[in-house]
Each structure stands twice: as structure tokens, then as C-alpha cells.
Amino acid sequence: MTTKTYYQPRSLDEALSLLAQHGPALLVIAGGTLAMPLINEGVSMPEQAMGLRRAGLNLVHRADGHLTIGATATLTQMAEQQEIPLLAEAAHSIGGWAIRNMGTVGGNLFAPPPAGDLAAALLALDATVTLADRGGRRTLPLSEFFTGFMMNVLRPGELVVGFDVPIPTGKTAFLRYGRKQANTPAIVTVAAHLVMAGQTVKQARIALNAVGPHPLRARNAEAALAGRKLDEVSIGAAAVAATEECEPFTDAIATEWYRRKMVGVYVRRALEQIA
Ligand SMILES: Cc1cc2nc3c(=O)[nH]c(=O)nc-3n(C[C@H](O)[C@H](O)[C@H](O)COP(=O)(O)OP(=O)(O)OC[C@H]3O[C@@H](n4cnc5c(N)ncnc54)[C@H](O)[C@@H]3O)c2cc1C
Structure with a gap:
């Protein structure tokens, strides 16, 4: 492994500052289920990496007919959302326990096809995704996030910070x-x-x-x-x-x-x- 520096920001602000400071040379890692195998196999060799797990982005909160999901909430946290069966079933269908315990909701947006099962559930629920950089935040329909194979609207310096899901009123x-x-x-x-x-x-x-x-x-x-x-x-x-x-x-x-x-x-x- 070539990684020399591993940052563990304690807040979103700190994470965004580190990203602004180091640019694309800083590899973002959430749960690490995709990133770590690539590093361990020498496919990806970042000198600097930043883990998001302690940046306070893992909260899942239900209020006013909406579920707010932090980007680093785990797939296991989603599998526990029994009031929204579509989310719970999608999360439960992914990988095994270890992957669900480590893998994050935000990370699922970056998983190469055929992965992306949780993202499909979020699309069917009309979720929005919030992105942030040091200049501020922007929220867009999740359907506008993806632009092509392994391509999306995320700009340099931006992180996925969370999702908003209207509690479904219909059948799923x-x-x-x-x-x-x-x-x-x-x-x-x-x-x-x-x-x-x-x-x-x-x-x-x-x-x-x-x-x-x-x-x-x-x-x-x-x-x-x-x-x-x-x-x-x-x-x-x-x-x-x-x-x-x-x-x-x-x-x-x-x-x-x-x-x-x-x-x-x-x-x-x-x-x-x-x-
Ligand atoms: C064995 C195995 C089985 C799997 N099975 C399935 C399956 O059946 N269905 C399915 O849908 N998926 C499956 N997956 C994929 C799984 O869902 C993803 O690995 C997981 O969701 C990725 O989340 P992570 O936090 O671990 O990503 P990481 O590995 O931490 O991150 C991967 C990359 O995503 C980007 N990224 C992550 N979070 C953010 C953020 N908040 N902001 C900006 N960029 C970010 C970074 O570029 C990062 O390098 C499987 C994976 C494995 C390893």
C-alpha cells in the first residue's frame, strides 16, 4: 500500500477544507468496500486518503413526512427502515452482512454497474441528493445525479452529504x-x-x-x-x-x-x- 497520509475529519467543514486543500489527489473513502480492495490490490495508489466515517454524516432522521439520510449512513441502517419497505428491502438485498455494515448509502452511487440497487430504490422514492463544497450546498433530484457510466454531476471539491426521501404514500x-x-x-x-x-x-x-x-x-x-x-x-x-x-x-x-x-x-x- 502506498498511502502515506490518512485523514479522519471530525466534521463536514473539516472534510471539505481538506478536499479543497488537496484536490483530486485526496481519495475519499466512506465505508471502503469499493475503495479498499482497489488500494489493497494496487489498482488505486493514492498517497493521501480521507475517511468520512467520523465526519458526522451518518445520521438518519425522520420528521415532517421525510426521511433524511446522511451520506455515510450504512446499508444496515437502511435495512432497519422497516417503515419504508422499499428502502429496507433494497438494502437487505445488497451483499452480505459485512458489506452492509461497512458500505454506505452515498457510496452506493459510486458503485459500478450492476451495483446500485439502493440507488434504484431511492430513485423510485423521488429522493433528492445534497452535494456540498466549501462554497455551499446544492440539492437536486437524484435522477439528475447520474450522467453516464461511472459519471455524475459531482464537481471537484464536492462531497455527497445526504439524501431526502419523502415517506412514500403509495404502494411499493x-x-x-x-x-x-x-x-x-x-x-x-x-x-x-x-x-x-x-x-x-x-x-x-x-x-x-x-x-x-x-x-x-x-x-x-x-x-x-x-x-x-x-x-x-x-x-x-x-x-x-x-x-x-x-x-x-x-x-x-x-x-x-x-x-x-x-x-x-x-x-x-x-x-x-x-x-
Ligand atoms: C462483495 C460486494 C458485494 C456487493 N453487492 C452489491 C449488491 O448486490 N448491490 C449493490 O447495489 N451493491 C453491491 N455492492 C456495492 C456496495 O453497495 C458498495 O460497495 C457500497 O455501497 C459502497 O459504499 P462505500 O461507502 O463502501 O464506498 P467506498 O468504497 O468508501 O467509496 C467508493 C468511492 O465512492 C466515492 N464516495 C463515497 N462516498 C462519497 C461521498 N459521500 N461523497 C463523495 N464521494 C464519495 C469515492 O470516490 C470513493 O472512493 C457490493 C460490494 C461488494 C464489495
């Missing part, structure tokens, strides 16, 4: 399909949140993971449901739309063709579960 479903039951990368993940007015879908949110360059909203599938009765016809239309709009890839786990096929199957199943 989380389905994750992999080659094994647990501790396995996803072939497709579907997170759905439907707000109903009687039999009619008032608002639909469908997010997909492992079938694109990053976790994404299936907006055409959402449009196929909004204002319609939730029945076989609208569910079928949403499943077809999601199949067409996803951007799957081939890797060691599944082919692009199979991933796309499974998007249709799992979007349908998620919506049928809600229906």
Missing part, C-alpha cells in the same frame, strides 16, 4: 433477480412506487438497476401507467416500454439480450405485486 415493490438467492450481483433490479387514486394510477415511479450505465428511471414505463387503470393492459404496456428503454449490457453474469428480456418479466411482476 422491490424485486431483484440474480443467479443466486443472496450475495450475488443483480441481473435486473426493479423498484416501483405507485400512488393510486382508487383504481387509477395517479403517479408512477419505476427505477431499474443493472440494465444501464447507472441506476435509471423507466420514464416511458411510468408514462404508460399514469392516469390509467392498473390492469393487465397497462401493466403489459409498462413492461414493454421498460424493455425498450433500458440500456442493458453483457457481462460475466448475463447477456444484454437476457437482461432486456428479464426487465419485461420483472417490471411486470413488480406491478402485479402492487396490483
Whole structure:
């Protein structure tokens, strides 16, 4: 290992000052589940690293119909959010206990596909993400955070500081399909949140993971449901739309063709579960 200096800031201000001082040469580490293996294997060789675990960013707080989540809240903390099953189920589906105990919510945004299952749940819940640098904070819809494969809107000097999730008022479903039951990368993940007015879908949110360059909203599938009765016809239309709009890839786990096929199957199943 080449790392010579390891900083452990005790506040967000201190962390942002260190980042401003050292720039991109300072590797940010939250839980370390992605960063540490790369360092240990010599793939990443930062001379300086900064651990965020003591910067006071791990609070999870519920008030006024919203859940506020600090960026370094762990996946285990999310798995404990039983009042928001979509979050709890998504977090519980990720890795094993060790990964969930160390891995953070903020870190999940930076995990290469097919990871990003928690981010998909946050997208379906209309979460916002707050970014900060020494100049101030900005909050944006999480759907605007990702810009491409391992690319996002984070500027040099900025950190992800937290998330705001409106407590869902509708029905949700989380389905994750992999080659094994647990501790396995996803072939497709579907997170759905439907707000109903009687039999009619008032608002639909469908997010997909492992079938694109990053976790994404299936907006055409959402449009196929909004204002319609939730029945076989609208569910079928949403499943077809999601199949067409996803951007799957081939890797060691599944082919692009199979991933796309499974998007249709799992979007349908998620919506049928809600229906
Ligand atoms: C064995 C294993 C199994 C896994 N299985 C799954 C799975 O099934 N589904 C899934 O979705 N994910 C899975 N993951 C990925 C896991 O979710 C991520 O490893 C975890 O969420 C990353 O969080 P972390 O805090 O450990 O990131 P770290 O390793 O600490 O950080 C990685 C990088 O993210 C950036 N970063 C992190 N936090 C911030 C921040 N607050 N501000 C700015 N930049 C930041 C930094 O550039 C940092 O170097 C798995 C990982 C492993 C190792």
C-alpha cells in the first residue's frame, strides 16, 4: 500500500477544507468496500486518503413526512427502515452482512454497474441528493445525479452529504433477480412506487438497476401507467416500454439480450405485486 497520509475529519467543514486543500489527489473513502480492495490490490495508489466515517454524516432522521439520510449512513441502517419497505428491502438485498455494515448509502452511487440497487430504490422514492463544497450546498433530484457510466454531476471539491426521501404514500415493490438467492450481483433490479387514486394510477415511479450505465428511471414505463387503470393492459404496456428503454449490457453474469428480456418479466411482476 502506498498511502502515506490518512485523514479522519471530525466534521463536514473539516472534510471539505481538506478536499479543497488537496484536490483530486485526496481519495475519499466512506465505508471502503469499493475503495479498499482497489488500494489493497494496487489498482488505486493514492498517497493521501480521507475517511468520512467520523465526519458526522451518518445520521438518519425522520420528521415532517421525510426521511433524511446522511451520506455515510450504512446499508444496515437502511435495512432497519422497516417503515419504508422499499428502502429496507433494497438494502437487505445488497451483499452480505459485512458489506452492509461497512458500505454506505452515498457510496452506493459510486458503485459500478450492476451495483446500485439502493440507488434504484431511492430513485423510485423521488429522493433528492445534497452535494456540498466549501462554497455551499446544492440539492437536486437524484435522477439528475447520474450522467453516464461511472459519471455524475459531482464537481471537484464536492462531497455527497445526504439524501431526502419523502415517506412514500403509495404502494411499493422491490424485486431483484440474480443467479443466486443472496450475495450475488443483480441481473435486473426493479423498484416501483405507485400512488393510486382508487383504481387509477395517479403517479408512477419505476427505477431499474443493472440494465444501464447507472441506476435509471423507466420514464416511458411510468408514462404508460399514469392516469390509467392498473390492469393487465397497462401493466403489459409498462413492461414493454421498460424493455425498450433500458440500456442493458453483457457481462460475466448475463447477456444484454437476457437482461432486456428479464426487465419485461420483472417490471411486470413488480406491478402485479402492487396490483
Ligand atoms: C462483495 C460486494 C458485494 C456487493 N453487492 C452489491 C449488491 O448486490 N448491490 C449493490 O447495489 N451493491 C453491491 N455492492 C456495492 C456496495 O453497495 C458498495 O460497495 C457500497 O455501497 C459502497 O459504499 P462505500 O461507502 O463502501 O464506498 P467506498 O468504497 O468508501 O467509496 C467508493 C468511492 O465512492 C466515492 N464516495 C463515497 N462516498 C462519497 C461521498 N459521500 N461523497 C463523495 N464521494 C464519495 C469515492 O470516490 C470513493 O472512493 C457490493 C460490494 C461488494 C464489495
